Amino acid sequence: MAILTTEGLTYIYSAGTPFETAAVDHVDLQIGEDLMVGVIGHTGSGKSTLMQHFNGLLQPTEGKVSLEGKDIWADKKMLREVRFRVGLVFQYPEYQLFEETVFQDIAFGPKNMGLSGNEIQRRVLWAADSLGLDRELLGRSPFALSGGQKRRAAIAGVMAMLPKVLILDEPCAGLDPKGRLQMLRQIRDYQKQTKSTVLLVSHSMEDVAEYTEKLLVMDRGRLFCYEDTAAVFRKVEALQEMGLRIPQIASLMLALRQRGCDLPEDIYTVPQAKDALVQLLRKGAVSC
Amino acid sequence: MLKDITLGQYFPIDSVLHRLDPRFKIIFTMLFIIMLFAGNSVWTLVLSAVFVLMAQFLSKIPLKMSWRSIRPLLPVLVFTAILNLLLIDSGEVVWEWQFLHIYEGGITTSIFMIARIVLLMVGSSLLTYTTSPILLTDAIEALLSPLKRIRFPVHEMAMMMSIALRFIPTLLEETDKIISAQKARGAALDSGGIRERVRALLPILVPLFVSAFRRAEELATAMECRCYRGGEGRTRLRQLKAGVGDHIGLGVCLVFLGASICVNFLKL
Ligand SMILES: Nc1ncnc2c1ncn2[C@@H]1O[C@H](COP(=O)(O)OP(=O)(O)OP(=O)(O)O)[C@@H](O)[C@H]1O
Numbered sequence: 001m002a003i004l005t006t007e008g009l010t011y012i013y014s015a016g017t018p019f020e021t022a023a024v025d026h027v028d029l030q031i032g033e034d035l036m037v038g039v040i041g042h043t044g045s046g047k048s049t050l051m052q053h054f055n056g057l058l059q060p061t062e063g064k065v066s067l068e069g070k071d072i073w074a075d076k077k078m079l080r081e082v083r084f085r086v087g088l089v090f091q092y093p094e095y096q097l098f099e100e101t102v103f104q105d106i107a108f109g110p111k112n113m114g115l116s117g118n119e120i121q122r123r124v125l126w127a128a129d130s131l132g133l134d135r136e137l138l139g140r141s142p143f144a145l146s147g148g149q150k151r152r153a154a155i156a157g158v159m160a161m162l163p164k165v166l167i168l169d170e171p172c173a174g175l176d177p178k179g180r181l182q183m184l185r186q187i188r189d190y191q192k193q194t195k196s197t198v199l200l201v202s203h204s205m206e207d208v209a210e211y212t213e214k215l216l217v218m219d220r221g222r223l224f225c226y227e228d229t230a231a232v233f234r235k236v237e238a239l240q241e242m243g244l245r246i247p248q249i250a251s252l253m254l255a256l257r258q259r260g261c262d263l264p265e266d267i268y269t270v271p272q273a274k275d276a277l278v279q280l281l282r283k284g285a286v287s288c
Numbered sequence: 289m290l291k292d293i294t295l296g297q298y299f300p301i302d303s304v305l306h307r308l309d310p311r312f313k314i315i316f317t318m319l320f321i322i323m324l325f326a327g328n329s330v331w332t333l334v335l336s337a338v339f340v341l342m343a344q345f346l347s348k349i350p351l352k353m354s355w356r357s358i359r360p361l362l363p364v365l366v367f368t369a370i371l372n373l374l375l376i377d378s379g380e381v382v383w384e385w386q387f388l389h390i391y392e393g394g395i396t397t398s399i400f401m402i403a404r405i406v407l408l409m410v411g412s413s414l415l416t417y418t419t420s421p422i423l424l425t426d427a428i429e430a431l432l433s434p435l436k437r438i439r440f441p442v443h444e445m446a447m448m449m450s451i452a453l454r455f456i457p458t459l460l461e462e463t464d465k466i467i468s469a470q471k472a473r474g475a476a477l478d479s480g481g482i483r484e485r486v487r488a489l490l491p492i493l494v495p496l497f498v499s500a501f502r503r504a505e506e507l508a509t510a511m512e513c514r515c516y517r518g519g520e521g522r523t524r525l526r527q528l529k530a531g532v533g534d535h536i537g538l539g540v541c542l543v544f545l546g547a548s549i550c551v552n553f554l555k556l
């Protein structure tokens with residue numbers, strides 16, 4: 001069953017002025033449960049704007065957003081409830097830390113939910129562990145952490161609310177390669193463990209290729225497609241036209257196939273490519 | 289959204305008034321204010337109105353923009369006008385109903401007051417509509433530079449003003465972002481008593497201050513790296529130069545001011 005649904009969702013910034021832009025333009029979507037979804041699109045294609053509709057931070061200029069079949073704007077008193085069920089982590093979330101200790105900061109969301117002290121403690125520790133935050137850091141001031149640690153603390157603050165849908169807007173921007181890999185693995189493990197739906201906004205085709213099952217592609221405010229990751233990466237030309245590309249390893253595979261190598265389609269991650277190439281070499285058919 | 293507040297209200301088009309020297313424009317505005325308050329005759333108002341209309345025409349600023357500068361003041365205007373009407377008791381009674389009396393004096397005072405304030409707002413907002421904030425601070429610095437003699441830190445004040453102006457939109461945008469982020473974590477910003485409300489502001493104010501200080505520090509470092517050390521011996525990229533137009537403008541202003549003072553002496 002679809003957990004998030006949009007119908008004709010449109011959002012216009014600065015309506016009625018010369019600067020009017022339709023950042024999201026008639027988007028119809030149905031996003032299922034227990035899924036890892038990648039959200040891609042060229043800069044300014046409306047990804048962040050779309051994401052802010054899912055937890056009711058932006059009200060659609062036109063159209064509807066529903067969570068589990070219920071229009072989230074039907075009852076404004078329920079909006080806060082919606083925000084607990086759809087967690088949103090903004091880009092560079094480290095700038096929203098404010099409490100005296102990291103523990104208290106992660107506990108901010110759960111506390112707002114009105115959970116008991118024990119439950120809060122349990123969730124904070126669990127979220128910190130899931131993101132590999134050292135327990136001894138929890139007693140420190142969030143401003144005394146490194147950039148990467150701050151980022152983890154901020155994300156943990158939303159994960160600790162255990163939302164049904166977790167949206168992460170470029171969680172890996174500005175992390176080192178190792179930290180990036182760790183972060184993506186932790187996000188995937190979180191998804192597996194909680195069986196929630198995770199929306200991962202990213203500019204890295206390699207990351208979404210490896211970690212997501214479905215891709216939501218935005219193009220100048222419109223929904224280009226919402227399909228299985230493999231299916232999306234088959235649309236090489238269309239992606240290029242939008243200023244996107246397929247993962248580098250997929251381009252390599254494509255080039256090899258065009259030269260006559262007998263490789264299967266739908267290879268877009270390095271491990272898949274490795275397996276396929278090893279098989280090909282075993283067969284001894286290295287004519288290309 | 290917070291960003292919709294118009295602060296620096298510069299209206300970037302090209303017109304005669306936009307091209308004038310900002311120092312002169314400040315002087316014109318001051319002369320205009322003196323002219324407006326120089327006397328109590330109707331002719332003062334007429335002269336000032338003609339002056340404002342002329343400037344408005346030369347500036348090519350749409351009338352809608354000028355209306356925007358008056359609109360926020362409307363409630364105050366109406367309120368004081370009503371008070372004036374009811375409380376001033378000079379001249380003949382024009383209208384009465386039970387305990388309310390309206391006198392001639394009240395009517396003229398109200399009209400004068402409204403006309404003055406409207407002219408003042410429209411006229412002085414033309415200065416900010418036609419001059420970019422940066423030019424404006426440059427001009428203020430130039431005009432205040434004689435104060436350097438008495439060790440008043442004119443350059444530093446002007447630099448602080450330009451920096452503040454530059455960062456207002458940035459900080460507003462940042463505030464918007466922080467508010468959204470905390471709302472996403474369930475922060476309740478608009479419920480509860482005073483104590484809760486003040487407490488609810490902390491998640492917004494703390495990150496905002498932290499980021500403002502961080503920006504200030506970064507900017508200070510960047511300035512020091514470029515060897516900034518105050519106004520001493522500093523030359524400018526944009527030189528303020530007075531042209532023919534500015535002197536003509538000054539002449540026109542003085543004529544209007546003179547006329548305004550004359551009509552008062554002649555008691556027309
Ligand atoms: N606060 C705002 N006011 C006015 N226009 C905005 C605002 N935020 C975004 N826009 C415009 O809306 C469009 C979509 O912006 P959005 O931030 O959703 O893009 P994005 O896909 O997230 O881009 P990026 O990959 O760079 O983060 C852009 O054209 C942008 O200029």
Ligand SMILES: [Mg+2]
Pocket residue numbers: 047048049091169
């Ligand atoms: Mg974005």
